[in-house]
Amino acid sequence: GENVEQHPSTLSVQEGDSAVIKCTYSDSASNYFPWYKQELGKRPQLIIDIRSNVGEKKDQRIAVTLNKTAKHFSLHITETQPEDSAVYFCAECGTSYGKLTFGQGTILTVHP
């Protein structure tokens, strides 16, 4: 079945530094890879996504890279700010209708 491994489980950085979170997946049929940010007690919020026909996508301080051959994708946050502190989840979709399989999450803490 589908499996997504996410690392690291916790990440602590100083304000202004970069943060990188990595995920690997097993389903070769996976073709959609979203990233969600979840603050304590709040809903997961989609922050960026990438489709399998693209290797990289950027939106301001956030970027995602995808290596389909190696079956891994990464989230890059540059110039981190304290408000970036949250739990980040990667996910993959290998079905035709959109069922998501999530990673275990990364707790990101940005120290001022």
Add this chain to the structure above:
Amino acid sequence: GAGVSQSPRYKVAKRGQDVALRCDPISGHVSLFWYQQALGQGPEFLTYFQNEAQLDKSGLPSDRFFAERPEGSVSTLKIQRTQQEDSAVYLCASSLVGQSNQPQHFGDGTRLSIL
């Protein structure tokens, strides 16, 4: 509506009671998903609706879990004879169409605690 709405936000029930959780998806969204999120974990898929049709219920943990979306909009997740292991946050998500690369928008969830 502006987003996916779920109610109640919090539900406390005694073991053995039945509970019903409601999801109002974004207006016009065809696809609706239910996920279960245990403390400190990522969401796990429970079931999927395309309009009123339940096309995938492979993630439902047992036959005590039942979901419906009779008119293709509001959905209800029902848990019968609740057990302590059912304690979790239940998230609902919707997307415009049932395709693999469509963004899913989540509600705030219902935090269920079974005593």
